[in-house]
Amino acid sequence: MIITATHINYYHICHRKLWLFSRGIQMEHTSEVVEEAKLIHESSYPQRSSKYTELDLGVAKIDFYDEKNKVVHEIKKSRKMETAHQWQVKYYLLLLRRAGVPEATAILEYPTLKKTMEVFLSDDDAHYLEEVEQEIEQITRQEKVPEKINKSFCKKCSYYDLCWVE
Ligand code: SF4
Secondary structure, eight states: OOOOOHHHHHTTTTTHHHHHTTTOOOOGOHHHHHHHHHHHHHHHTHHHHHSEEEOOOSOEEEEEEEEETTEEEEOOOOSSHHHHHHHHHHHHHHHHHHTOTTTTOOOOOOTTTEEEEOOOHHHHHHHHHHHHHHHHHHHHHOOOOOOOOOGGGGGGSHHHHHHHOO
C-alpha cells in the first residue's frame, strides 16, 4: 500500500477518517471547511509561485519548497489540528530524508492567525513515523470501519454526513 502524508495526517485525527479515505471514499467536495482552507492556501501568498518550487515526492506533493534553504512551507488554516499538521510535515521531512535530503526543515504557517512554527525531524520522530506507517497498514486492512470518535471537530469533518446524519 502507498502511504501518503494525508494518511499520516488522518491517522492523528481519526482512524475512521483514515480508513474511509484509504478506501477511496472522499467527500471533500461537500465540505465548506475544506473549500475555505483551499482559498486561504491559494490567496495567502500569491507571490510565492515564483519564489518557491512545487516538489513532487511521488506519495506527497509539497506546494511550497524553498530549494535553496531546503525548507518546506506548509500553510494551514487553524491550529486546532496542530499535532496532525506537525506529523504530516515531519512525514514530508522523512520522505525528503529518504530521497537524500536529510537536512531539510519545515515551517508551518497559519496566515489567518499570523503565526508560524518551525518543524524538525529527529531520529526518534523518524522511528515513530515508521511505526505509524505499519499501524496505518493494519488499520486500512481491517474489514470493518473503525468506530466513530464523537469529537467537537466531527462537525467540521468532510465525513460528518456519512458518520452522523441518519
Ligand atoms: S466525522 Fe468524526 S468520526 Fe466521522 S470520520 Fe470525521 S472525525 Fe471521524
